[in-house]
Amino acid sequence: MGMPSDMTGKAALVTGAGGGLGQATAVALARAGADVCIVDIKADGLAQTAALVETSGRQAVVHIADLGVAENCAACVTAAVDRLGRLDALCNVAGILRLANSHDMPLADWNLVLAVNLTAPFLLSQAAIPHLLKTNGAIVNVASLAAHIGEAYAAAYCASKAGLVQMTKSMAMEFLKQPIRINAISPGGMATPIGASFVPPAEADAELLARFRPIRGLVEVADMAEMIAYLASDAARGFHGAIIQMDNGITAG
Numbered sequence: 293m294g295m296p297s298d299m300t301g302k303a304a305l306v307t308g309a310g311g312g313l314g315q316a317t318a319v320a321l322a323r324a325g326a327d328v329c330i331v332d333i334k335a336d337g338l339a340q341t342a343a344l345v346e347t348s349g350r351q352a353v354v355h356i357a358d359l360g361v362a363e364n365c366a367a368c369v370t371a372a373v374d375r376l377g378r379l380d381a382l383c384n385v386a387g388i389l390r391l392a393n394s395h396d397m398p399l400a401d402w403n404l405v406l407a408v409n410l411t412a413p414f415l416l417s418q419a420a421i422p423h424l425l426k427t428n429g430a431i432v433n434v435a436s437l438a439a440h441i442g443e444a445y446a447a448a449y450c451a452s453k454a455g456l457v458q459m460t461k462s463m464a465m466e467f468l469k470q471p472i473r474i475n476a477i478s479p480g481g482m483a484t485p486i487g488a489s490f491v492p493p494a495e496a497d498a499e500l501l502a503r504f505r506p507i508r509g510l511v512e513v514a515d516m517a518e519m520i521a522y523l524a525s526d527a528a529r530g531f532h533g534a535i536i537q538m539d540n541g542i543t544a545g
């Protein structure tokens with residue numbers, strides 16, 4: 293896509309960086325000049341991402357953490373700042389999807405989706421903001437088209453992503469008078485490993501599932517990652533409290 297992102301001399305933290313969009317985001321930030329603290333629950337994926345970041349000539353700090361556990365979140369920010377000396381961007385990319393009939397969904401699944409998709413970005417932001425205030429940095433949250441339309445069998449996922457959108461806007465208002473920037477992107481379908489979690493309940497209604505089919509095709513993961521890197525960079529200075537719906541038209545109507 294060729295977005296004008298320059299992160300030279302900056303440090304970023306990317307969650308979900310063990311694969312998919314998080315890995316592509318870490319690489320896009322490194323290519324833009326940033327050193328990157330990469331966080332995921334998957335050690336093998338992080339090792340691969342670290343190699344890609346280093347190939348771009350930037351430093352990778354690997355931090356393995358389960359973001360479903362609240363106590364682990366602030367430690368990610370501490371690791372980034374301790375090892376990289378500063379923090380200019382927090383990219384909350386990690387996310388999980390669980391589909392179920394709402395009346396059958398185990399409470400544990402509901403709680404896990406909310407913990408990883410909504411509570412972790414809040415706790416990471418909470419820990420990162422004091423550092424971002426020092427660097428005039430940015431937060432980029434990854435929501436979903438599911439924040440903007442109701443998707444059948446995805447009540448927890450939709451609620452978590454809609455919550456993330458409103459959290460983004462609320463924090464943007466809170467920091468309207470400071471130079472830090474807080475934005476979100478809402479991707480449409482991309483070809484990433486999360487697709488394996490798209491397992492509708494038995495006897496799901498195909499007509500309802502078709503309502504959020506990507507008629508115009510999937511969005512390129514690399515394009516989405518470049519958009520995140522752009523929003524993290526100073527080039528995006530006009531964006532604050534924005535929710536970028538980059539979904540190939542699915543939520544247009």
Ligand SMILES: NC(=O)c1ccc[n+]([C@@H]2O[C@H](COP(=O)([O-])OP(=O)(O)OC[C@H]3O[C@@H](n4cnc5c(N)ncnc54)[C@H](O)[C@@H]3O)[C@@H](O)[C@H]2O)c1
Pocket residue numbers: 307308309310311312313314331332333334337357358359360361385386387388408434435436437478479480481482483484485486487
């Ligand atoms: N792929 C799509 O079609 C799509 C569409 C809309 C939004 N999204 C969002 O994009 C983001 C990235 O997803 P993706 O498509 O790259 O999928 P993915 O499954 O490849 O990436 C998600 C990453 O988060 C990590 N993760 C999951 N649970 C974790 C935990 N408890 N602690 C730490 N890390 C954890 C996974 O290990 C994985 O590397 C997610 O927030 C997802 O909801 C994806």
